[in-house]
């Protein structure tokens with residue numbers, strides 16, 4: 001399980017040296033221990049010592065100098081200021097709601113009309129970072145041995161073995177779910193649709209983080225629900241105080257949706273104490289708490305973070321709805337997600353039946369078999385390691401190429417960076433200018449009904465860092481600098 005996985009030795013040592021550099025015990029310009037010393041100090045081979053130094057180098061923490069070994073470098077990104085916290089006492093304003101469909105449609109239309117050379121707008125890793133071959137062979141085997149799979153009708157709730165694997169893995173996040181508590185869905189997006197339809201009706205208000213994943217804003221709008229945007233910290237996620245204030249002020253809030261780990265787009269991670277307070281607050285006000293767990297497995301921590309649902313006590317009658325997905329972590333092509341809806345589970349199953357019937361079963365069998373072996377954790381470990389390097393290098397490129405005053409918080413995992421442009425520079429102008437050159441970014445205005453995110457953009461870090469990506473980021477930085485000057 002995620003709990004028992006550890007990164008490779010050279011990566012752990014790289015993290016150790018990075019910590020020493022951040023803490024100042026190794027200073028910029030200072031020489032790193034020689035390869036021979038590293039071998040002796042850590043009892044490692046020459047190739048591990050070399051991998052360690054190359055990792056520090058590619059992450060921007062060290063540089064090789066001709067014949068004299070490796071030296072500590074101060075990553076430029078450390079000189080970038082972190083983002084501001086939302087102002088305390090800010091009262092969420094329902095009048096800000098304008099709907100997001102028109103913005104998303106405009107974004108999609110512009111994207112379709114352009115010739116995209118570099119797509120930084122998505123939140124997904126490169127295809128080669130997913131275990132396609134292992135999944136393919138599992139699915140082919142299943143089809144060879146059980147051709148009746150195509151002719152029979154699969155169970156509505158999903159393949160039993162797959163649900164059992166999913167339920168078992170939730171133990172690491174502190175949940176105790178039986179396979180029957182899990183319903184397989186068409187990605188997390190269907191899980192969210194079902195959760196919202198189960199707890200609210202058109203015209204109701206749903207509290208969400210601000211900014212948040214534009215897909216969620218679209219779901220709300222398409223169901224006739226109104227989003228109430230709650231101030232959210234780029235570090236610790238949803239402001240519990242602001243939600244409390246909103247719940248005291250408005251009585252038509254039916255649910256709150258949060259992305260506790262690696263929030264999209266902020267990358268924030270909610271501390272356990274906040275999760276616990278949130279659970280109690282929602283219980284007290286009798287509103288549903290919907291947890292979107294799309295990114296937990298991508299968090300760079302030693303043990304799996306606790307799910308909000310792990311605090312959902314039977315006495316509260318299952319007030320937390322847990323929605324999750326394998327889309328970002330296992331196989332974007334399979335569209336597999338799931339939901340554990342607590343006391344709303346029967347209603348959610350009825351809605352799923354009415355809406356889409358069962359999911360097809362072959363991909364569930366392929367995913368379930370793969371996830372039941374150690375290969376799944378090895379895959380996740382490799383994915384997290386690759387993403388860590390890509391995030392570091394993308395953040396470093398932003399620090400190097402973007403205009404002074406650009407800000408970002410480097411998240412502790414995940415697929416994306418949320419970048420604040422300096423001087424009120426509009427991300428819309430940058431989006432237009434970049435698109436004319438075939439570079440697609442996700443502009444900040446997709447992530448909120450308010451104008452607060454107009455000078456932000458979200459950049460994907462799922463692609464291996466290569467020359468084309470470096471050139472694209474340099475160009476994006478130059479376009480941002482050009483726009484700043486002409487403002």
Ligand SMILES: Cc1ncc(COP(=O)(O)O)c(C=O)c1O
Nearest residue numbers: 187188189213264294325327337
């Ligand atoms: C926070 C969040 N929730 C849900 C989704 C959609 O998940 P899926 O692709 O599994 O439907 C995404 C995809 O970007 C996301 O970022």
